[in-house]
Amino acid sequence: MGGNQGYVSMAIAEKFPKLKFVVQDTAGMRTPSTIGKVPEHLGDRVFLTTHDFFTPQTVDAQVYFFRWIFHGFSDKYCVKILQALTPALKKGARIVINDGVLPEPGTAGYVEEKSMRYVLPFILRLMIRRRSQLLWGNKY
Amino acid sequence: MDLFMQVTVNAREREIDDWAELFKQADERYRFLKAWKPEKSRMWFIETEWTG
Numbered sequence: 001m002g003g004n005q006g007y008v009s010m011a012i013a014e015k016f017p018k019l020k021f022v023v024q025d026t027a028g029m030r031t032p033s034t035i036g037k038v039p040e041h042l043g044d045r046v047f048l049t050t051h052d053f054f055t056p057q058t059v060d061a062q063v064y065f066f067r068w069i070f071h072g073f074s075d076k077y078c079v080k081i082l083q084a085l086t087p088a089l090k091k092g093a094r095i096v097i098n099d100g101v102l103p104e105p106g107t108a109g110y111v112e113e114k115s116m117r118y119v120l121p122f123i124l125r126l127m128i129r130r131r132s133q134l135l136w137g138n139k140y
Numbered sequence: 141m142d143l144f145m146q147v148t149v150n151a152r153e154r155e156i157d158d159w160a161e162l163f164k165q166a167d168e169r170y171r172f173l174k175a176w177k178p179e180k181s182r183m184w185f186i187e188t189e190w191t192g
Contacts (some may be wrong), residue, residue, distance in 0.1 A: 068183070070154075075162060081167035089190040094173075095163075101156055101175060101184040 001081075002052050002069045004029060005036025009065075011040050022059050024051035047081075052079050057088035065093050067098040159186045159187075 003009060006023035013021055023046065028034065030050045036044045051057070054077075057064075064085060070078050084096065154162070156175045163170035169192035177184045
């Protein structure tokens with residue numbers, strides 16, 4: 001979900017030959033000029049499709065995987081994403097989120113805790129700002 | 141830092157309990173399973189099951 005051109009799915013597909021992947025991202029990532037290419041040997045197991053994760057999910061899957069998605073949204077929107085999934089979910093389906101978790105104070109090393117709490121978010125902020133610049137045509 | 145992210149993108153870092161709460165808030169039929177971090181990885185896996 002929000003899987004861009006599927007490079008993570010492809011990497012997992014290489015390791016696990018029995019798994020199939022439906023990679024969803026918004027229409028802007030799926031135009032002729034933006035869509036990526038799945039290598040031929042993965043062509044029958046990795047599919048790049050269009051879906052906005054704020055709209056009701058229609059694909060029936062065993063696992064719904066979100067990598068590096070939720071950290072960019074407030075609780076309100078994370079809840080919306082999770083609620084949009086429910087129409088498609090079958091009992092026992094798994095939701096797997098791969099993202100940053102803030103270590104409990106004192107449990108991580110000094111450097112890791114400092115970087116998680118201060119440095120990484122700062123870089124993220126720069127990246128988000130950069131995305132804004134691209135989107136808004138460098139008006140800043 | 142939380143304040144920083146709050147004012148810039150209105151998002152924040154989450155602790156494990158926050159993730160569990162997030163699912164609960166979305167739908168009671170989500171059951172939080174576990175959160176774990178592979179050795180050497182900076183990113184975590186958060187796993188939840190649909191019980192509906």
